Amino acid sequence: MGWNLIVRVTGLVVVALLLLLLSEFVVKAEPAHTLLHEIGFAFIVSAVLWLVFELHLSNKSEKTWEGRIDNIIQNVFLGVLRKDLPKGLIDEVQRVILDAQFVRRQYRIEYRLKDATFAATPQTQSDCVEMVVRLSYKLTNITKQILPLELKITLPNPIHPALKTFNQVQSFKVFREGKEIALDLSQARAGFQKALKDDTTTEVPFVLPEIQIGPGHEISVEAEYAMAKEAEDSELLEMLYPGDGLEMTIDDRGVAGRRLVYARSVHRVGIEADVSAINPETKYLRIEDYVLPSQGVLVWWKRTPPAPATTLPSGQGGLHQAQKE
Known part of the structure; x- marks a missing residue:
C-alpha cells in the first residue's frame, strides 16, 4: 500500500468528518441536515472498504510475486547448474547463503588449556581443565540498509556448582573505524550471572547491547572469556555468520604429555595443521575456504x-581431517 493511497483515504476521511460536523453543529434544517450526515457516513464506509480491498490486493500481489521469485530462483539454478535441485535444498541454500546479512573475515581464535582442580566434594579435589579463549574478527554489513546487530558469546553451563566459578567473560569489545564503541555491559553481566545460576539451562549467553551497522560498514570484535571443562572433554566451535575461513591456535599449557589433543573440521575440507617448533603442545589450525553457518x-x-x-605423541596432536559423509 503506497503513500498515494494513504493520502487519498486520509483526505476522504477528513471530508467525511467535516460533513458530519457540519450536520451536527451547523446545518440543523432538514433535509440538508440528514443529507450531509448520510454523505459523511457513506464516505467513512467507503474509506474502510477501500482500505480493506487494497490490503487484500496487496497481500495477493505479494504472494504472487513471492511465487514468481521462487520460480525464477529455481530456473536460475536449473539454467546455470543444469540440475533440477529439490526446492527444499534451494530454500536451505537461500537461508544459509543468499539471505546472509553479515559476512565475517579474519576470524582468529585461540584456545588455551590449563590444568585446574575443583572441589568435587568438601573433602576431595578433582581434576578439570580451564579453557581460556581469545578471539577476534571483522564483520561487514553486506546489505543496502542499516541493520541492528546483537552480538553474544554463549558458554556451556556446568552441572557442578564449583565449576561455575570458572565461567567468566573478561572482555568483549567492538570497534568501528579503529575506535572502540562505548557499550554498557552491566545488563549483559547481570543476565550472564542469572543464567549461570539456573541449573535447568545448558547454555549461558553474554549478550551485548544492540548496535546499528550501516550498509557496507564494518566493525571489529575482540573478546576474551574462560570456561570449565572436564579432564576429558570437547569444544565445538560453530560459526554463526559465513566467513572467509578461520585460524585456530590450541595452546596446551598443562603438564607436558598429560593430554592428547585432537581436532577435526566440521566442513567439506579438512584442517591444515602445523605444530610449533618451539612448543610441541601448541598447534596451529586453518580452514582457508569459506566457512558457513x-x-x-x-x-x-x-x-x-x-x-x-602405543599412542600418538602429544606433540603430534592427533589432528584429523574431516570425514565426507
Whole structure:
C-alpha cells in the first residue's frame, strides 16, 4: 500500500468528518441536515472498504510475486547448474547463503588449556581443565540498509556448582573505524550471572547491547572469556555468520604429555595443521575456504594412556581431517 493511497483515504476521511460536523453543529434544517450526515457516513464506509480491498490486493500481489521469485530462483539454478535441485535444498541454500546479512573475515581464535582442580566434594579435589579463549574478527554489513546487530558469546553451563566459578567473560569489545564503541555491559553481566545460576539451562549467553551497522560498514570484535571443562572433554566451535575461513591456535599449557589433543573440521575440507617448533603442545589450525553457518571445528582431548609407545605423541596432536559423509 503506497503513500498515494494513504493520502487519498486520509483526505476522504477528513471530508467525511467535516460533513458530519457540519450536520451536527451547523446545518440543523432538514433535509440538508440528514443529507450531509448520510454523505459523511457513506464516505467513512467507503474509506474502510477501500482500505480493506487494497490490503487484500496487496497481500495477493505479494504472494504472487513471492511465487514468481521462487520460480525464477529455481530456473536460475536449473539454467546455470543444469540440475533440477529439490526446492527444499534451494530454500536451505537461500537461508544459509543468499539471505546472509553479515559476512565475517579474519576470524582468529585461540584456545588455551590449563590444568585446574575443583572441589568435587568438601573433602576431595578433582581434576578439570580451564579453557581460556581469545578471539577476534571483522564483520561487514553486506546489505543496502542499516541493520541492528546483537552480538553474544554463549558458554556451556556446568552441572557442578564449583565449576561455575570458572565461567567468566573478561572482555568483549567492538570497534568501528579503529575506535572502540562505548557499550554498557552491566545488563549483559547481570543476565550472564542469572543464567549461570539456573541449573535447568545448558547454555549461558553474554549478550551485548544492540548496535546499528550501516550498509557496507564494518566493525571489529575482540573478546576474551574462560570456561570449565572436564579432564576429558570437547569444544565445538560453530560459526554463526559465513566467513572467509578461520585460524585456530590450541595452546596446551598443562603438564607436558598429560593430554592428547585432537581436532577435526566440521566442513567439506579438512584442517591444515602445523605444530610449533618451539612448543610441541601448541598447534596451529586453518580452514582457508569459506566457512558457513553451523560449520566449524571440533576439538577434544584425552588423558595420555599409561603406555605411550602405543599412542600418538602429544606433540603430534592427533589432528584429523574431516570425514565426507
